[in-house]
Amino acid sequence: MHWLGAASGLLAGRPLGDYRLDWTWDGQAASAVVSGGRPGEIRVDGRIEPARVHGKLELQGAAGTALAPYLRLLPAVSGGGDGYYTVDYRWR
Known part of the structure; x- marks a missing residue:
C-alpha cells in the first residue's frame, strides 16, 4: 500500500511525505x-506486527522542530537528541 502526500495539522502546509506499507499474512x-x-x-x-510497532524515525529541519x-x-519513543528516534510500542 502506498500513502502519497501524507499530511498532519502539526506541520501545516508541508506534507509528511510518501510512505509504503508492505503487508503480509x-x-x-x-x-x-x-x-x-x-x-x-x-x-x-x-x-507493524501483532501486538507491537517498532522502528527508527529521523526528523530534521522544520519537521523536527514541529514534531x-x-x-x-510518547513513552514508547526514545532518543531524539540528534534527530534520530527509536519507537517500540507493545500491547496485549
Whole structure:
C-alpha cells in the first residue's frame, strides 16, 4: 500500500511525505514493513506486527522542530537528541 502526500495539522502546509506499507499474512495475523518520508526532513523505517510497532524515525529541519515535542510525550519513543528516534510500542 502506498500513502502519497501524507499530511498532519502539526506541520501545516508541508506534507509528511510518501510512505509504503508492505503487508503480509501468515495465516493468523497480518504484519507490515513501513518505509518512507520526505527527503532531508523525515525518514521512517519500521514494522507493524501483532501486538507491537517498532522502528527508527529521523526528523530534521522544520519537521523536527514541529514534531519532536509531540514524540517526546510518547513513552514508547526514545532518543531524539540528534534527530534520530527509536519507537517500540507493545500491547496485549
